[in-house]
Amino acid sequence: MSDDAATSEWVAVPHEEMNLRAYRAATVAFVVAVAGGLLAAAAYWTSETQTLLGVGLALALGGIGFGLVSWAKYLDLDEHVVQQREPLRPTAAERDELTGQVEMTQQTVGRRKLLVGLLGGSFASLAIGFVGPIGSLGPRPRGERDRTGWVAGRRLVTLDGQPVALSSGVFDQLATVFPDGMIGRDDSQVVLLRLREELLSASTIEQGALDGWVAYSKICTHAGCSVGLFGVDDREPDVVRQLVCPCHQSVFDPTDGARPVGGPAPRSLPQLSLGVDDEGFLVANGDFDRPVGPITWDEG
Ligand code: FES
Known part of the structure; x- marks a missing residue:
């Protein structure tokens, strides 16, 4: 690449497709985690408490784990943009490029908000899932x-x-x-x-x-x-x-x-x-x- 090209081009390394896949995997995993936590909570009132509780907690914990790993991939694969040198006068094409970058960033922020919300929901439902088992501990023998x-x-x-x-x-x-x-x-x-x-x-x-x-x-x-x-x-x-x-x-x-x-x-x-x-x-x-x-x- 010539010096001129280096000074006037934005070098983008997009992995949008893989990025999107990791994002979707994380989303699905967190949704599964939320469902697992709720299943564990509901299991306490059924006649299949042990089985459903085990399955529910496994889904919740597994979903959170898988979701976090996918999210980490998503962050890792997030688009990296490197500006080699700030041009003094951007061309029309560069302006378009910049606009595209800003839109992509907005999209990414929106996705992160969703993932953060789902992760919070996963932990909340997991906590709800543990209410039954903790309640079953009963009173302390003290006294x-x-x-x-x-x-x-x-x-x-x-x-x-x-x-x-x-x-x-x-x-x-x-x-x-x-x-x-x-x-x-x-x-x-x-x-x-x-x-x-x-x-x-x-x-x-x-x-x-x-x-x-x-x-x-x-x-x-x-x-x-x-x-x-x-x-x-x-x-x-x-x-x-x-x-x-x-x-x-x-x-x-x-x-x-x-x-x-x-x-x-x-x-x-x-x-x-x-x-x-x-x-x-x-x-x-x-x-x-x-x-x-x-x-x-x-x-x-
Ligand atoms: S319970 Fe340990 S000696 Fe009795």
């Missing part, structure tokens, strides 16, 4: 554990609904019991043991052990698993009784308020104070002496 099913006078019953007589039971045998009428209630499950009374610490008796019976929350204070194992190690010189959580091997001493003696559990299992009713069956004297479960459940 709920202070109100289990145990109240004064409520009988302890086994899984098959049988009350436990004060005089029954053999020593060193573990049973899982629930409040009468609430079998299976998670926060109220209790491990019940009868131990020789002389083995119990003074504080354990003070906290509600009765005639050798001790009752503790079955929910591990480490991470909430069920403390379902009881063992007696009768090797000399000391006989050791232990309640064990199988998840991470926390060990609790049932003769001493179920305090942790091994493993990661940070605190004792809450103890249930026991009484006996007119018919000789074990009852609770009230709720546990402290909230059940891991301490993190109470952290706010």
Whole structure:
């Protein structure tokens, strides 16, 4: 190219067709994303929640991702115009060229506005799509554990609904019991043991052990698993009784308020104070002496 040509020509590198394709792809992708978000939101009220929610969120996220990539291409392919040198007096042809450039720029600005609007709509519909799942998280458990099913006078019953007589039971045998009428209630499950009374610490008796019976929350204070194992190690010189959580091997001493003696559990299992009713069956004297479960459940 001669110097004259370089000084008097506008060098344009148009990729209008590819540009338009990327723009259309971005537009369609954002529209799909909006539809996906709305589908996810609507899914919450249908009987196919899981499937539709998954499809909707996939469309929304995929649409946004694909749309952004296409948009990036569109920007990349946007027309580049380089003016090699400002002519002092543009010719009629140059004026026409300039007018064309301005019109194209206006068109591009209009497209960008549409894309920005669609992108905003995509994010908004995605947020709406998450309303259902977030709403399904439910209330925090904080404070709920202070109100289990145990109240004064409520009988302890086994899984098959049988009350436990004060005089029954053999020593060193573990049973899982629930409040009468609430079998299976998670926060109220209790491990019940009868131990020789002389083995119990003074504080354990003070906290509600009765005639050798001790009752503790079955929910591990480490991470909430069920403390379902009881063992007696009768090797000399000391006989050791232990309640064990199988998840991470926390060990609790049932003769001493179920305090942790091994493993990661940070605190004792809450103890249930026991009484006996007119018919000789074990009852609770009230709720546990402290909230059940891991301490993190109470952290706010
Ligand atoms: S949940 Fe019991 S030891 Fe971890």
